[in-house]
Amino acid sequence: MSANAVEIRGITKRFRDKVAVSNVDLAIRAGSLCGFLGPNGAGKTTTIRMIMSIFYPDRGSISVLGKPSAIESKDRIGYLPEERGVYKKMKVGEFLTYMGRLKNLPSHGLDQKVRAWLDRMSLGEVYKKKCEELSKGMQQKVQFIAAVIHEPELIILDEPFSGLDPVNRRLLRTLIDEQNAAGRTVIFSTHAMFEAEQLCDHLFMINKGVKVLDQTIDDVWRTHDPRSVIIEPIESGPVDEGLIQSIPGVIGVTPAPRGAEVRMDESADPSRVMGELSSRLRLRRVELKRPSLEDIFISLVGADATPEGMAAYAERELVET
Amino acid sequence: MNRTFIVAIREYIATVATKGFMLGVLLPPVIMLAVFPLMQVLMNQKSPKVTGTIAVIDHSGVVAPKLAKAFEPDAQRERQKAKIERRKQAMGSVNVPVAGLDPEQMRKQQEAAVEMMTVESDIRLEPLPPTSDVEKEKEAILASVGREKDLDGTDKRLALLVVPAEAVKGGADGKYTPYQSFVAPKLDAEVQGDIEREARRAIIDARLEGANFDSKQIRTLMAEPEAKSVAVTKDGDRGTNRMAAIFVPMGFMMLLWISVFTAGQYLLTSLIEEKSSRVMELLLSAVSPLQLMVGKIVGQLGVGLTILGLYAGAGLATLIVFKQAHLLDPVMLGYLAIYFIIAFFTVAALMAAIGSAVSDIREAQSLMAPVMIVLMVPMMLWLPIQRNPNSIFAQVCSFLPPLSPFAMILRLSGSEKVPFWQVPASIAVGIGSVVVLCWAAAKIFRVGVLMYGKPPSLLGLIKWIKYA
Numbered sequence: 001m002s003a004n005a006v007e008i009r010g011i012t013k014r015f016r017d018k019v020a021v022s023n024v025d026l027a028i029r030a031g032s033l034c035g036f037l038g039p040n041g042a043g044k045t046t047t048i049r050m051i052m053s054i055f056y057p058d059r060g061s062i063s064v065l066g067k068p069s070a071i072e073s074k075d076r077i078g079y080l081p082e083e084r085g086v087y088k089k090m091k092v093g094e095f096l097t098y099m100g101r102l103k104n105l106p107s108h109g110l111d112q113k114v115r116a117w118l119d120r121m122s123l124g125e126v127y128k129k130k131c132e133e134l135s136k137g138m139q140q141k142v143q144f145i146a147a148v149i150h151e152p153e154l155i156i157l158d159e160p161f162s163g164l165d166p167v168n169r170r171l172l173r174t175l176i177d178e179q180n181a182a183g184r185t186v187i188f189s190t191h192a193m194f195e196a197e198q199l200c201d202h203l204f205m206i207n208k209g210v211k212v213l214d215q216t217i218d219d220v221w222r223t224h225d226p227r228s229v230i231i232e233p234i235e236s237g238p239v240d241e242g243l244i245q246s247i248p249g250v251i252g253v254t255p256a257p258r259g260a261e262v263r264m265d266e267s268a269d270p271s272r273v274m275g276e277l278s279s280r281l282r283l284r285r286v287e288l289k290r291p292s293l294e295d296i297f298i299s300l301v302g303a304d305a306t307p308e309g310m311a312a313y314a315e316r317e318l319v320e321t
Numbered sequence: 322m323n324r325t326f327i328v329a330i331r332e333y334i335a336t337v338a339t340k341g342f343m344l345g346v347l348l349p350p351v352i353m354l355a356v357f358p359l360m361q362v363l364m365n366q367k368s369p370k371v372t373g374t375i376a377v378i379d380h381s382g383v384v385a386p387k388l389a390k391a392f393e394p395d396a397q398r399e400r401q402k403a404k405i406e407r408r409k410q411a412m413g414s415v416n417v418p419v420a421g422l423d424p425e426q427m428r429k430q431q432e433a434a435v436e437m438m439t440v441e442s443d444i445r446l447e448p449l450p451p452t453s454d455v456e457k458e459k460e461a462i463l464a465s466v467g468r469e470k471d472l473d474g475t476d477k478r479l480a481l482l483v484v485p486a487e488a489v490k491g492g493a494d495g496k497y498t499p500y501q502s503f504v505a506p507k508l509d510a511e512v513q514g515d516i517e518r519e520a521r522r523a524i525i526d527a528r529l530e531g532a533n534f535d536s537k538q539i540r541t542l543m544a545e546p547e548a549k550s551v552a553v554t555k556d557g558d559r560g561t562n563r564m565a566a567i568f569v570p571m572g573f574m575m576l577l578w579i580s581v582f583t584a585g586q587y588l589l590t591s592l593i594e595e596k597s598s599r600v601m602e603l604l605l606s607a608v609s610p611l612q613l614m615v616g617k618i619v620g621q622l623g624v625g626l627t628i629l630g631l632y633a634g635a636g637l638a639t640l641i642v643f644k645q646a647h648l649l650d651p652v653m654l655g656y657l658a659i660y661f662i663i664a665f666f667t668v669a670a671l672m673a674a675i676g677s678a679v680s681d682i683r684e685a686q687s688l689m690a691p692v693m694i695v696l697m698v699p700m701m702l703w704l705p706i707q708r709n710p711n712s713i714f715a716q717v718c719s720f721l722p723p724l725s726p727f728a729m730i731l732r733l734s735g736s737e738k739v740p741f742w743q744v745p746a747s748i749a750v751g752i753g754s755v756v757v758l759c760w761a762a763a764k765i766f767r768v769g770v771l772m773y774g775k776p777p778s779l780l781g782l783i784k785w786i787k788y789a
């Protein structure tokens with residue numbers, strides 16, 4: 001078996017005249033936990049559907065778990081679609097048993113498995129309830145069970161965190177982590193940057209159908225090297241900008257709430273600058289400003305965080321979709 | 322177990338094990354079976370006996386005694402008996418054999434019906450003095466309305482007859498004046514007829530006797546001669562077969578139509594449910610679109626067969642109970658099964674294509690309209706085809722794909738022999754069209770199941786076939 005759970009080479013998919021995914025290459029190492037980022041309409045779901053062989057690429061090839069198509073290894077893949085639904089009139093227990101049977105699980109022992117999973121999700125009491133009686137978050141948890149009940153080697157989750165409250169987000173995070181710890185490859189697409197930061201060991205991002213990021217999380221932080229320091233003086237009042245400017249490597253100071261942000265040039269060594277800062281000023285706090293994934297996301301999709309930039313971004317998005 | 326089969330089983334259970342199915346499909350035949358004995362009970366309800374008095378104010382003095390004689394208990398009974406006899410004979414002369422019912426059994430039933438229809442009455446005459454006040458006597462009728470007995474415990478008054486002397490003797494201008502009859506508003510029509518007939522009779526007899534004629538003799542002379550008519554037919558059984566020829570094909574076609582369409586409708590709604598509830602993609606992560614479509618169709622095939630079995634079974638049971646099973650050719654049941662399969666897959670392929678292409682039931686309606694029109698045609702075929710099972714029209718319909726199974730079932734269960742080669746030929750045409758339709762449906766299904774938004778037109782659907 002190849003070391004990659006999923007390998008995508010140069011896939012392109014267009015719907016009528018709109019290119020949804022353009023010439024994307026991707027390699028997902030077996031056993032990794034991958035975050036798949038991108039703005040709305042970037043082509044994430046289309047890519048995932050192509051991995052699942054629900055859509056077929058117009059060009060390029062995909063190999064999933066060593067097979068040329070997911071159809072040949074459907075039982076080894078767990079999938080939580082973005083467009084999720086349940087049979088409204090079916091009972092939760094029956095629904096999960098049915099999904100398990102469709103995933104080729106033997107009917108013997110399946111019921112215990114379903115009950116165990118429901119208990120795990122603190123949904124033990126809904127076994128006999130109809131799916132339509134569940135809240136949206138509960139339904140989502142049921143669907144997650146349907147995706148993992150057959151212990152697949154590859155788990156693909158399309159926006160698993162959307163619509164969940166903080167408690168359930170944490171529960172889902174734990175479960176995803178657990179699945180990955182058990183040696184399973186997990187890919188999830190998300191807008192939830194916090195979860196992506198917390199969970200992933202690898203990130204890729206597409207924008208307008210084109211891949212714009214494909215790195216391990218460590219590389220992401222390394223590439224997006226911090227170039228500014230946040231300071232907070234003990235005394236309130238304006239900081240002495242001239243004093244800070246005199247430190248070698250400092251190229252600018254901007255006031256920030258309760259302090260200032262100090263920008264450095266490319267050559268400056270952040271730890272030296274921080275040392276200088278704390279020796280010259282009485283500071284309560286001095287820290288490197290690490291860009292959040294959100295900042296990286298926004299810089300990569302080309303929208304700046306000002307209201308005007310957001311409006312321009314939204315407008316572009318509207319035209320494209 | 323094969324995934325297609327798992328899908329089929331779920332589809333079957335999800336359809337059959339619902340209140341809607343039980344009520345909509347199982348209840349109608351049960352109700353029908355329950356209505357038969359109920360109707361028998363209702364028909365056996367004899368109308369209640371009419372008892373009461375008729376008051377007569379007779380100014381002529383000769384009519385009341387004659388009427389009194391006519392309403393003596395014996396005379397009344399005699400008249401009723403004669404009436405029943407007359408009616409029985411009338412029934413017998415128009416004896417239409419219904420769907421091969423046993424003639425002897427039918428005659429008995431008819432006689433029972435006649436006896437049931439004839440109202441028994443026990444009426445007494447109450448002569449009033451000619452000086453009585455008409456208005457006051459009329460009140461007695463009103464007072465007794467809605468009561469079993471009159472207020473003072475005597476029989477209630479049903480009618481008041483006022484016979485003027487001129488009704489018997491003639492007026493100054495030589496004309497006879499009419500007599501008056503006041504009756505209770507809810508008096509049985511038959512009883513009222515009897516009273517008025519007897520009053521007329523009594524008056525005429527009085528006139529005849531007044532002119533010195535023998536009223537009895539004259540009545541005998543005036544009796545109208547009756548004709549005993551017998552319809553001339555080639556063979557006595559002809560009528561029986563004719564009725565069977567009309568209704569047996571109808572029954573077969575309705576069986577086919579109802580089972581095929583109910584199952585087809587279920588297929589459509591269950592597909593739309595999967596699409597609109599977005600469970601589709603979850604399913605597609607486990608099964609291929611083709612497996613899903615075939616599984617669903619097979620599940621609904623089971624539903625259709627269940628309906629067919631239930632209805633055909635109920636029909637057969639009815640025929641056996643009424644000792645009419647000889648009307649059915651067992652070979653027909655075989656044909657019914659074969660043509661059911663063909664008709665079902667034709668309709669199922671259409672429904673699968675439409676159901677996969679739309680996002681909700683409202684969108685389905687616009688696509689369904691043309692399909693429904695085509696599928697209603699079999700209902701209109703019944704009359705022309707049963708009348709002439711081997712006409713060019715019937716033969717053409719037998720080879721037109723969506724109509725073929727219906728037309729063939731109508732012709733085969735009809736009275737005329739269908740050229741045998743047409744049976745395998747129409748089956749071949751049916752299977753061929755089913756294969757083509759299912760292939761096209763599979764293509765549309767693959768494109769359609771994950772497509773949301775504006776539903777395509779029929780032409781759009783055809784484009785999808787090429788696109789997939």
